[in-house]
Amino acid sequence: MKTKVVIIGGGAAGPKIMAKLLRTKEFDCQIDMYTDENMISYSACGLPYYIEGLIEDVNRLIVRRPEQFEELGAHVHLNKRCIKIMPDEHKVFVQDVNSDTVEEVEYDKLAITTGARPILPSIKNIHLKNIFTVRKVQDGINIRNKIRESDTKKAVIVGGGYIGIEMLEALYANGIETILIEMNEHILSIFDPEMSDLIKEEIVQSSNGKVQIITSDAVVAFEGDDKVEKIITANGRVIDTDLVIVSVGVIPNTEIARDAGIELGVSNAIRVNNRMQTNIKDIYAAGDCIENFHLVSKNYAWIPLGSSANKEGRCAAINISGRYDAFPGVLGSAVTRYNGLSISLTGLNETEAKKYGFDVISSIMTKKDKAGYMPQAENITIKLVVDKRSKKILGAQAIGSGDADKRINTVASAIQADQTVDEFLHLDMTYAPPFSTAVDPLLSAALVINNKIFS
Numbered sequence: 361m362k363t364k365v366v367i368i369g370g371g372a373a374g375p376k377i378m379a380k381l382l383r384t385k386e387f388d389c390q391i392d393m394y395t396d397e398n399m400i401s402y403s404a405c406g407l408p409y410y411i412e413g414l415i416e417d418v419n420r421l422i423v424r425r426p427e428q429f430e431e432l433g434a435h436v437h438l439n440k441r442c443i444k445i446m447p448d449e450h451k452v453f454v455q456d457v458n459s460d461t462v463e464e465v466e467y468d469k470l471a472i473t474t475g476a477r478p479i480l481p482s483i484k485n486i487h488l489k490n491i492f493t494v495r496k497v498q499d500g501i502n503i504r505n506k507i508r509e510s511d512t513k514k515a516v517i518v519g520g521g522y523i524g525i526e527m528l529e530a531l532y533a534n535g536i537e538t539i540l541i542e543m544n545e546h547i548l549s550i551f552d553p554e555m556s557d558l559i560k561e562e563i564v565q566s567s568n569g570k571v572q573i574i575t576s577d578a579v580v581a582f583e584g585d586d587k588v589e590k591i592i593t594a595n596g597r598v599i600d601t602d603l604v605i606v607s608v609g610v611i612p613n614t615e616i617a618r619d620a621g622i623e624l625g626v627s628n629a630i631r632v633n634n635r636m637q638t639n640i641k642d643i644y645a646a647g648d649c650i651e652n653f654h655l656v657s658k659n660y661a662w663i664p665l666g667s668s669a670n671k672e673g674r675c676a677a678i679n680i681s682g683r684y685d686a687f688p689g690v691l692g693s694a695v696t697r698y699n700g701l702s703i704s705l706t707g708l709n710e711t712e713a714k715k716y717g718f719d720v721i722s723s724i725m726t727k728k729d730k731a732g733y734m735p736q737a738e739n740i741t742i743k744l745v746v747d748k749r750s751k752k753i754l755g756a757q758a759i760g761s762g763d764a765d766k767r768i769n770t771v772a773s774a775i776q777a778d779q780t781v782d783e784f785l786h787l788d789m790t791y792a793p794p795f796s797t798a799v800d801p802l803l804s805a806a807l808v809i810n811n812k813i814f815s
């Protein structure tokens with residue numbers, strides 16, 4: 361008899377599970393995916409670049425269409441929201457988003473991939489027109505339409521995380537004067553303060569006076585009759601604006617899991633083991649709705665990223681199909697960019713490493729990313745964080761017009777290979793003048809630390 365697999369959510373993790381199960385020929389299953397959206401499998405990560413105008417057709421962001429899965433024998437149910445899970449009965453209740461009719465669906469194995477949603481802070485008048493969050497394809501379409509209206513000249517971005525920075529780039533590229541307001545002392549607070557300050561400096565410098573970044577101030581109210589016209593901050597600033605992007609973070613969609621008795625962990629994300637199993641038999645979870653095991657801190661953290669969602673989805677599918685796979689955890693490796701500046705990190709920053717009790721030693725190195733005489737050579741700044749006691753690499757941050765992320769990926773591999781800084785120094789990395797320096801800036805940063813430890 362076919363195993364009935366039900367997947368809730370069709371973002372990144374859900375379709376990954378479906379695709380992998382469909383490729384597992386020896387697993388005889390019937391797969392049904394329910395999503396409350398009218399599409400599945402799109403790249404939310406691509407939305408800032410669609411909004412910017414780098415991608416003309418929004419359909420390019422769609423990775424897989426329901427028909428592609430249907431042709432392979434799976435069923436995709438659009439506009440159907442799962443409202444309740446009954447684990448003892450192996451049932452879920454699904455509501456049609458348009459008609460409110462509810463149907464009961466039985467499962468043998470259930471995968472929860474409900475993702476996350478933007479936080480909507482309780483700021484006065486947040487529901488005025490032209491105040492947007494960025495998560496769904498329709499958000500991208502709405503924002504792009506708004507910025508292309510001829511009377512859209514000024515914007516405010518609330519929140520200086522990755523999405524805030526990517527939206528800043530999109531608005532700047534469209535000639536819109538934009539002010540980003542971050543209530544913390546630093547933007548991109550997952551970087552150490554000196555690196556965040558450098559990022560801020562570089563962003564402002566490269567924006568020809570069209571972009572302003574205000575830190576340590578919070579938006580407390582929006583004003584306008586029907587649409588937003590002004591924002592008011594805690595420090596008394598009054599700023600005129602034609603549109604607002606609210607990007608103050610996300611929260612996991614885990615209410616139906618919690619109500620079904622599924623254990624939640626950090627930030628109310630679902631706790632799973634390394635096989636993506638929840639505490640309830642036959643229920644798996646993957647993607648932004650789960651917390652992650654951090655490979656350096658050895659603690660749980662919630663780091664919702666598309667890169668992890670795909671790996672977790674694959675792991676869930678393998679285990680659902682009765683085979684064995686274990687997902688070890690994450691480093692939180694991430695990259696973004698602003699006007700050609702790559703901004704990337706992996707592992708723990710110095711502040712976090714200290715919090716977890718490591719005896720931190722770090723180095724910051726600014727060097728050319730290619731041989732200095734090459735016309736394309738640009739500065740790259742790398743910060744490396746190492747534990748003095750074990751000499752293990754804990755994390756790295758890199759900023760530069762060059763390939764910052766290639767250095768960060770190298771560090772990520774070294775951390776996962778459990779390398780010490782002196783082992784790392786012997787890495788056989790590529791070199792030719794158009795690509796790097798004879799001693800790569802990353803190895804120079806490691807050398808500084810090595811000298812500090814062994815001198």
Ligand SMILES: Cc1cc2nc3c(=O)[nH]c(=O)nc-3n(C[C@H](O)[C@H](O)[C@H](O)COP(=O)(O)OP(=O)(O)OC[C@H]3O[C@@H](n4cnc5c(N)ncnc54)[C@H](O)[C@@H]3O)c2cc1C
Nearest residue numbers: 369371372373395396404405442474475647648665666667
């Ligand atoms: C603007 C932007 C840029 C990003 N850039 C990057 C990047 O560069 N790199 C990176 O790694 N990550 C990036 N991310 C994050 C990445 O998009 C997410 O990590 C990824 O989409 C997570 O996939 P998921 O399947 O877990 O969740 P989601 O993509 O959120 O999908 C979950 C789906 O489940 C549906 N759903 C929720 N509840 C229910 C329910 N009860 N019933 C039915 N359906 C339900 C939701 O509507 C949604 O369609 C970015 C995100 C955004 C918004």
